[in-house]
Amino acid sequence: MATDIARAACALAGFAWYCLAPGPAWAAQGDAGTPPSVRTEGGAEREASFDIVVKGGRLVSGRRVLVVHRDDDVTLRITSDKADRFHLHGYNKLIDLAPGRTATLTFKATLTGRFTYELHGADLELGALEVYP
Numbered sequence: 001m002a003t004d005i006a007r008a009a010c011a012l013a014g015f016a017w018y019c020l021a022p023g024p025a026w027a028a029q030g031d032a033g034t035p036p037s038v039r040t041e042g043g044a045e046r047e048a049s050f051d052i053v054v055k056g057g058r059l060v061s062g063r064r065v066l067v068v069h070r071d072d073d074v075t076l077r078i079t080s081d082k083a084d085r086f087h088l089h090g091y092n093k094l095i096d097l098a099p100g101r102t103a104t105l106t107f108k109a110t111l112t113g114r115f116t117y118e119l120h121g122a123d124l125e126l127g128a129l130e131v132y133p
């Protein structure tokens with residue numbers, strides 16, 4: 001249900017090709033799967049941290065789809081070569097980016113689903129955060 005809403009919003013934003021890409025397509029690109037995060041199975045503390053680097057209007061860091069689980073402590077370290085504003089949809093996290101400086105966003109992944117993230121200044125859709133139960 002939430003996914004449908006997200007897809008509709010994305011379609012309106014002109015990113016239908018991106019939003020409608022099925023899961024297996026991402027998997028085939030090596031984006032899905034085990035997140036490169038520090039995890040303690042069965043333990044109380046889980047964290048997932050990711051670097052998001054944008055240069056010349058392109059995402060140059062590794063993966064577009066960031067995979068975590070509900071209640072993980074998520075850290076996004078975002079670096080852009082131009083001043084911009086980063087937006088994680090759904091969680092509605094906004095952070096200003098200064099050129100060449102890394103901005104850090106931390107939050108607990110309390111909502112499950114697929115949430116796109118983008119740069120507002122460049123109007124650039126970068127990827128998605130997937131939060132699994």
Ligand SMILES: [Cu+2]
Nearest residue numbers: 087089118120
């Ligand atoms: Cu946005």
